[in-house]
Amino acid sequence: xxxxxxxxxxxxxxxxxxxxxxxxxxxxxxxxxxxxxxxxxxxxxxxxxxxxxxxxxxxxxxxxxxxxxxxxxxxxxxxxxxxxxxxxxxxxxxxxxxxxxxxxxxxxxxxxxxxxxxxxxxxxxxxxxxxxxxxxxxxxxxxxxxxxxxxxxxxxxxxxxxxxxxxxxxxxxxxxxxxxxxxxxxxxxx
Amino acid sequence: xxxxxxxxxxxxxxxxxxxxxxxxxxxxxxxxxxxxxxxxxxxxxxxxxxxxxxxxxxxxxxxxxxxxxxxxxxxxxxxxxxxxxxxxxxxxxxxxxxxxxxxxxxxxxxxxxxxxxxxxxxxxxxxxxxxxxxxxxxxxxxxxxxxxxxxxxxxxxxxxxxxxxxxxxxxxxxxxxxxxxxxxxxxxxx
DNA sequence: ACCTGAACACCGTTCAAGT
DNA sequence: ACCTGAACACCGTTCAAGT
Numbered sequence: 001x002x003x004x005x006x007x008x009x010x011x012x013x014x015x016x017x018x019x020x021x022x023x024x025x026x027x028x029x030x031x032x033x034x035x036x037x038x039x040x041x042x043x044x045x046x047x048x049x050x051x052x053x054x055x056x057x058x059x060x061x062x063x064x065x066x067x068x069x070x071x072x073x074x075x076x077x078x079x080x081x082x083x084x085x086x087x088x089x090x091x092x093x094x095x096x097x098x099x100x101x102x103x104x105x106x107x108x109x110x111x112x113x114x115x116x117x118x119x120x121x122x123x124x125x126x127x128x129x130x131x132x133x134x135x136x137x138x139x140x141x142x143x144x145x146x147x148x149x150x151x152x153x154x155x156x157x158x159x160x161x162x163x164x165x166x167x168x169x170x171x172x173x174x175x176x177x178x179x180x181x182x183x184x185x186x187x188x189x190x
Numbered sequence: 191x192x193x194x195x196x197x198x199x200x201x202x203x204x205x206x207x208x209x210x211x212x213x214x215x216x217x218x219x220x221x222x223x224x225x226x227x228x229x230x231x232x233x234x235x236x237x238x239x240x241x242x243x244x245x246x247x248x249x250x251x252x253x254x255x256x257x258x259x260x261x262x263x264x265x266x267x268x269x270x271x272x273x274x275x276x277x278x279x280x281x282x283x284x285x286x287x288x289x290x291x292x293x294x295x296x297x298x299x300x301x302x303x304x305x306x307x308x309x310x311x312x313x314x315x316x317x318x319x320x321x322x323x324x325x326x327x328x329x330x331x332x333x334x335x336x337x338x339x340x341x342x343x344x345x346x347x348x349x350x351x352x353x354x355x356x357x358x359x360x361x362x363x364x365x366x367x368x369x370x371x372x373x374x375x376x377x378x379x380x
Numbered sequence: 381a382c383c384t385g386a387a388c389a390c391c392g393t394t395c396a397a398g399t
Numbered sequence: 400a401c402c403t404g405a406a407c408a409c410c411g412t413t414c415a416a417g418t
Contacts, residue, residue, distance in 0.1 A: 115360035165351030186376025
């Protein structure tokens with residue numbers, strides 16, 4: 001599907017250098033790392049970067065595609081090990097921790113659940129994450145531990161929101177856990 | 191407190207022109223509106239903008255200080271009209287709707303609840319909002335409708351997070367209401 | 381005391397020329 | 400088919416000169 005004809009040898013080499021440079025730059029400077037700097041680090045002209053990755057979004061996605069796919073696998077693992085409600089909670093927790101630790105991934109996940117003017121053109125990353133959360137959510141709803149009136153995408157968005165909140169708090173993993181529990185249990189007394 | 195000696199006439203005029211231009215630019219282009227453009231709109235040199243507002247944050251805050259203070263007043267109004275739990279919920283709703291509608295205010299509120307390396311130097315805007323939410327939260331906790339293990343700042347952060355989520359959804363006011371209810375009631379079945 | 385605007389540094393993006 | 404890097408446009412920030 002993403003297959004096209006194979007790249008010329010130099011193109012493929014540049015592609016991989018760019019990915020490596022991008023990962024480093026995003027880790028150091030966050031999602032807004034300079035594209036020019038990334039090209040320089042990779043030792044290629046800036047035009048080459050644009051040829052391979054027409055938008056910052058595309059580069060971000062390519063840089064984290066492995067990690068995102070690991071989350072898809074992890075969802076099925078958890079579904080096999082634990083009761084649905086717990087599996088969902090743990091997966092959301094790991095997703096939140098991941099997007100806090102790996103700078104740039106939060107932005108990627110955010111745009112993966114953004115409504116882009118109606119007909120949501122799901123990104124590759126969006127497809128994987130959305131598929132995973134849908135399986136977990138349906139199971140938890142069937143089990144009766146998750147309310148029936150929420151869509152999988154709502155859960156993803158709210159988790160992203162909670163992660164944002166935790167980041168504002170300069171939070172560690174304990175704080176994320178706390179905020180996520182407030183979401184799943186609610187703020188009401190009880 | 192913010193009083194200093196009175197500004198020279200031309201300084202005061204420029205200050206106000208800048209505020210007006212900033213409000214317009216933020217409304218049009220969001221929180222990242224070009225500062226240079228704002229100075230041009232106001233008909234002043236860019237240095238003048240920096241003299242009055244050393245950071246973008248400072249300009250954002252000055253542009254919205256009236257609106258923020260209105261939220262402080264509104265909190266007391268609601269506290270006088272409704273039971274504490276309802277007053278808090280309604281206030282958070284209005285805050286969320288406000289930060290979605292007025293571009294730039296969301297960013298301002300976000301940074302108002304951000305932990306800035308330990309000794310949180312609260313902004314003026316942060317002080318107002320934090321004071322208001324504290325009054326509402328304490329009352330709701332005393333009444334027993336809000337769980338006792340959350341701090342006012344947590345409520346503010348989570349509301350900011352929910353607003354973020356709603357924005358991702360390209361949401362209207364109905365969606366915000368729904369997401370806020372999910373926060374206050376929780377995701378668990380029941 | 382305050383203002384102006386040129387100057388500098390930096391970044392994203394395009395595209396003509398090269399291999 | 401792909402790459403390079405100069406060129407352009409734009410922005411934030413500083414500061415010497417001016418009133």
